[in-house]
Structures are given as C-alpha cells and as structure tokens.
Amino acid sequence: MPAFNQQLNTDLDGVKTTAAYSEAQKQWAALIAALGDIGIVLTTTTLAASGEYAQTAVDALAPTGITKPSFPVGRVRGLAHASHAGTLYVEESENGSSWTAAKTVSVSANTTTDSGWVTIVKRYYRFRYVNGATPQTSFILVQQADNLTSGATSSVDGAHVTIGATTDAEAATGNGSIIAVLKNLRTRIGNLETYLDTVESLLTSIGNNTDTLESGNGVPSDAEAVSGDGSQVAILKNLRTRLGNIETYTDQLEAKLDILIAQTDGLEAGVGAQADAEAPSGNGSQIAILKNLRTRIGNLEAYLDSVEAKLDTLISQTDNLETFLEGLEGILLASAARTATINSPDVVNGRRNGIHVVLDVTAIDTAPSITLKIEGKDPASGKYYTILEGAAVTAVSTNVYKVFSAATAAANAVANDIIPKTWRVTVTHANANPITYSVGYSLV
Incomplete structure (x- = not known):
C-alpha cells in the first residue's frame, strides 16, 4: 500500500501548506523561515567599512519569498546583529526606485537591535543597512512581515498616514489628517x-x-x-x-x-x-x-x-x-478755595491707635483765618467731641496734627490720646475771606 510523505502544515495565518516529512529528523523538512510571521534571514554577508546592504525592492501588495501562499504585507520588522556599529533603515517607495526612510535605527556592536513593527503605507519596501567605519566580522539581518489588515492601513479622511512621518498623503490640504x-x-x-x-x-x-x-x-x-x-x-x-x-x-x-x-x-x-x-x-x-x-x-x-x-x-x-x-491713609478734604466752615465725612478707624492729619494751605485772600479740629463720634448719641484743636492758620503753610497714646503732648499740635472707631475733622472759618487748602490723613 503506498505511503504518503506529504502532510499539511499550518502557518501563523492558519493557511494549510504542504511540506515534506522527514522520519529521521521528526520535523518538517520545509524551512520554517518560509513562514512570513516568523523570520527570513536577508543576509549574513559581512560588510566592509562604510559598506551597505540593500534588499531588493519588495512589492507590499504582491510580495515574493515571504510566505506560501503569498499575502499582502501590512507591516514589517527588522532584527540586526553585527560585530560593529551601524545603521538599519526601513524604507518605502511608490515606484521602487525613489526611497524614503519610514524608520531609522542605530545598531550597537554585538547587540541585537529591533526596529519594531513599521507600518507600510507605500507600494514597495526594503531593508537597508549601512556599516560604520570598522569592517564587520559577523553580521545577520532578519526580516519579519505581517498581513495587510484594516488596522495596519487605518485611514483618516481617505488618506493613508503614518504617525510621525514627515509626509502625509493628504498634506496638500492637511486639514483633518x-x-x-x-x-x-x-x-x-x-x-x-x-x-x-x-x-x-x-x-x-x-x-x-x-x-x-x-x-x-x-x-x-x-x-x-x-x-x-x-x-x-x-x-x-x-x-x-x-x-x-x-x-x-x-x-x-x-x-x-x-x-x-x-x-x-x-x-x-x-x-x-x-x-x-x-x-x-x-x-x-x-x-x-x-x-x-x-x-x-x-x-x-x-x-x-x-x-x-x-x-x-x-x-x-x-x-x-x-x-x-x-482706610489707613487718604484725603479728607480735597484742595479747594473755601469761605465757610466744613466737616469732613466720617472715617472708620481700622484698628489703629493714632493719626497724622495734614492741613496744607496753598493760597489766601486778604486776611482769612481757619482752625482745624480732630473729633471723635459718640456711637450712642451721634454727637462729636474734640480730641485735638489746632491754632488759627492765617498764612500759606503746611500744618501737621498728631494724636497718639505714646506721644508727648504739645498745645494745638500733639495730643496724648487714641483715635476712636469713628472720627472726622472740622475746619472752622473765622470769616468769609477765601482760603485754599486740603486735608489728608494717615492712621498709625
């Protein structure tokens, strides 16, 4: 009875393929590297100083030498190991002759370097490796490929794009990509x-x-x-x-x-x-x-x-x-020419004990005479009482009146007292002759 030496093997895509069976080796004789999802050794040929390896252009839509049966390639990955440092490029092209780098990876000496998965958005791709300044004594470059799927070619507004790429198929307008x-x-x-x-x-x-x-x-x-x-x-x-x-x-x-x-x-x-x-x-x-x-x-x-x-x-x-x-400082009476007695508005003391009041006379007419009083307000009756009364002022001058508990009293100028919660000043005119003055204050 005839014996069959061909049996079905399954690659990572679930595709049934035939491979010769070896009784001696107890394994499929077909190279496992022929399966696209595993790995294909692209080259082991060492490179001279500054030497270069460039893979033949691969059509991503109809690749050859990737897997049996062939499938469209959606993304690729490169693994490189070399005795000396170099640079690995994953490149893509629309025509197979003009190439742009989709990924560039520096390879250290005696270190396995992984490019990571690179999504292919153009028609062709290839791996290219450039050696450094020292001739290699060992070198291997391996390729992995994966199927073209909807996720690998995600579109935005109908344009295939790659995050981080320098170009965009929709770059003519760019809006929304x-x-x-x-x-x-x-x-x-x-x-x-x-x-x-x-x-x-x-x-x-x-x-x-x-x-x-x-x-x-x-x-x-x-x-x-x-x-x-x-x-x-x-x-x-x-x-x-x-x-x-x-x-x-x-x-x-x-x-x-x-x-x-x-x-x-x-x-x-x-x-x-x-x-x-x-x-x-x-x-x-x-x-x-x-x-x-x-x-x-x-x-x-x-x-x-x-x-x-x-x-x-x-x-x-x-x-x-x-x-x-x-409330710590301000103007009680703005500068103006006056002829009659005037009271300032009430001022609320913000928890201060003393005060400086400045009467500044800047102009007189004939023989005016005014007297300034600092007054406290009784919260019960609303009446005002005198804390300090200055001397009569009859000429252009600046007069300072002080009230403070630690001050040394001086007649008509300084009172050893404190300022209550509510207070004001009154300027009394002895006659109707015009006099120009202002009154300011600073609580201390």
Missing part, C-alpha cells in the same frame, strides 16, 4: 507652556510683593508713605492687578484647552473608526493613547476651573483687605 491635527496639537501645547510661563512670572511677582508686605511694610510707620509707592495699599493694588492678570490668562488657557480637546476628539473619532491591528488589547494603541490624552486634558480643564474659582475667592479677599487698608 492625523499629521495636521498632531502638528496643531503640538503648537497649542507650546502655547499652553507660554501661558503657564506667564502665570509663573506673575506668581513670582505676587510672592515678592507679599514678602515685602510681610517683612516690612506692615509697620505703623508705613502710614506715612503718602506717595504710596511702597505702601501697603500700593502693594495690594499691585497684587490685585496681577491676580486679575492671572485670571485673564487662566481664561485664555481654558479657551486653548477647549480647542485642544475638540481637536483631540476629532482625531480620536477619525482613528477610532478603524480597527487597530497592532494592539488588539488597546493598551498601546493610537485610540487608547488618544483617549488617555483626552482624559488628562479633561482633568487639566477641571483643575483650571478649580484654580479659577480659588482665584476668584482670593481676589475677593484681596479686595476686602484693600478696602480695609485704604
């Missing part, structure tokens, strides 16, 4: 970095102002800083302005993030419509990475909302503090 969207994404991330640098600079200025306020400008003598450049009020106004700037930049940052999120959604929708053959589990796939990116951008937006809310609270509190501290 993965490359264009990712470039836009990169640009906007750069913008975010710029905005964050600005915010950081503003925060540094705020920190400096706060340090200044904490270290020196909180002392009573600060109330004498009428110019305001280094006073508490000036610093707080500067702080308020910078907080407002931060809020503005935060709004701009949030707007940029909204655009970034929309673009990421569009990219995810385009890529997500295709299967991802390279990572069935999804952990390292384009879709998974984009979803992760989308989640993190959403988290960043939520954090920015929280930051903005806290800034609003901080600004409100700063406004309250500014309002409180503005």
Whole structure:
C-alpha cells in the first residue's frame, strides 16, 4: 500500500501548506523561515567599512519569498546583529526606485537591535543597512512581515498616514489628517507652556510683593508713605492687578484647552473608526493613547476651573483687605478755595491707635483765618467731641496734627490720646475771606 510523505502544515495565518516529512529528523523538512510571521534571514554577508546592504525592492501588495501562499504585507520588522556599529533603515517607495526612510535605527556592536513593527503605507519596501567605519566580522539581518489588515492601513479622511512621518498623503490640504491635527496639537501645547510661563512670572511677582508686605511694610510707620509707592495699599493694588492678570490668562488657557480637546476628539473619532491591528488589547494603541490624552486634558480643564474659582475667592479677599487698608491713609478734604466752615465725612478707624492729619494751605485772600479740629463720634448719641484743636492758620503753610497714646503732648499740635472707631475733622472759618487748602490723613 503506498505511503504518503506529504502532510499539511499550518502557518501563523492558519493557511494549510504542504511540506515534506522527514522520519529521521521528526520535523518538517520545509524551512520554517518560509513562514512570513516568523523570520527570513536577508543576509549574513559581512560588510566592509562604510559598506551597505540593500534588499531588493519588495512589492507590499504582491510580495515574493515571504510566505506560501503569498499575502499582502501590512507591516514589517527588522532584527540586526553585527560585530560593529551601524545603521538599519526601513524604507518605502511608490515606484521602487525613489526611497524614503519610514524608520531609522542605530545598531550597537554585538547587540541585537529591533526596529519594531513599521507600518507600510507605500507600494514597495526594503531593508537597508549601512556599516560604520570598522569592517564587520559577523553580521545577520532578519526580516519579519505581517498581513495587510484594516488596522495596519487605518485611514483618516481617505488618506493613508503614518504617525510621525514627515509626509502625509493628504498634506496638500492637511486639514483633518492625523499629521495636521498632531502638528496643531503640538503648537497649542507650546502655547499652553507660554501661558503657564506667564502665570509663573506673575506668581513670582505676587510672592515678592507679599514678602515685602510681610517683612516690612506692615509697620505703623508705613502710614506715612503718602506717595504710596511702597505702601501697603500700593502693594495690594499691585497684587490685585496681577491676580486679575492671572485670571485673564487662566481664561485664555481654558479657551486653548477647549480647542485642544475638540481637536483631540476629532482625531480620536477619525482613528477610532478603524480597527487597530497592532494592539488588539488597546493598551498601546493610537485610540487608547488618544483617549488617555483626552482624559488628562479633561482633568487639566477641571483643575483650571478649580484654580479659577480659588482665584476668584482670593481676589475677593484681596479686595476686602484693600478696602480695609485704604482706610489707613487718604484725603479728607480735597484742595479747594473755601469761605465757610466744613466737616469732613466720617472715617472708620481700622484698628489703629493714632493719626497724622495734614492741613496744607496753598493760597489766601486778604486776611482769612481757619482752625482745624480732630473729633471723635459718640456711637450712642451721634454727637462729636474734640480730641485735638489746632491754632488759627492765617498764612500759606503746611500744618501737621498728631494724636497718639505714646506721644508727648504739645498745645494745638500733639495730643496724648487714641483715635476712636469713628472720627472726622472740622475746619472752622473765622470769616468769609477765601482760603485754599486740603486735608489728608494717615492712621498709625
């Protein structure tokens, strides 16, 4: 009875192929390297210094020498080991003569180097290896190939693209392609970095102002800083302005993030419509990475909302503090020509003990005479009582009146007393002759 020495073998694609059976070796006699998913030794011929190996162009749609039966190639992978350093190129071409590098890998001496899977998007591909400056004593280059699947040729807007490639089949317009969207994404991330640098600079200025306020400008003598450049009020106004700037930049940052999120959604929708053959589990796939990116951008937006809310609270509190501290110094009566007695508005004392009041006379007519009084207010009756009354002023002059518990009393100029919660000044005119003056104050 005749015996059959041909049996069916199965390659990694589930394709049934015949191979001769060897009773002695107990294995298929057909070379296992003929299976596309395993590996094909391209060359073991050593290269001279700066020598080059270039594989014959392989038609990705109708490859030869890959597997039996042949299948279209969707992606390839190269493994190289050499006695001396060199460079491995995975190249592709539309015509088999003009080549562009889809992947470039540096190979170290005596180290197995893996190019990783490279998706083929053009008609032809090849492996090319360039040796370094030292002749090789050993060399092997192995190719692996994988089927063409929907995931390996994912399309966005009908264009085959490769993430990270320098060219894009849709580059004529670019709008909506993965490359264009990712470039836009990169640009906007750069913008975010710029905005964050600005915010950081503003925060540094705020920190400096706060340090200044904490270290020196909180002392009573600060109330004498009428110019305001280094006073508490000036610093707080500067702080308020910078907080407002931060809020503005935060709004701009949030707007940029909204655009970034929309673009990421569009990219995810385009890529997500295709299967991802390279990572069935999804952990390292384009879709998974984009979803992760989308989640993190959403988290960043939520954090920015929280930051903005806290800034609003901080600004409100700063406004309250500014309002409180503005009571430390101010104008009771603006400079003007007057002929009759006048009372200043009531002033609320922000927990200070003393005061300086300045009566500045800048012009007179004939023989005017005025007298300034610092008065406290009785919270029960609403009546005013005198704390300090100055001498009559009849000429152009600057007159300072002081009230403080540790001060040495001086008639008509200094009172050893404290300032109550509510107080005011009254300027009494002895006649109707015009006199131009102003009244300012500083609480201490």
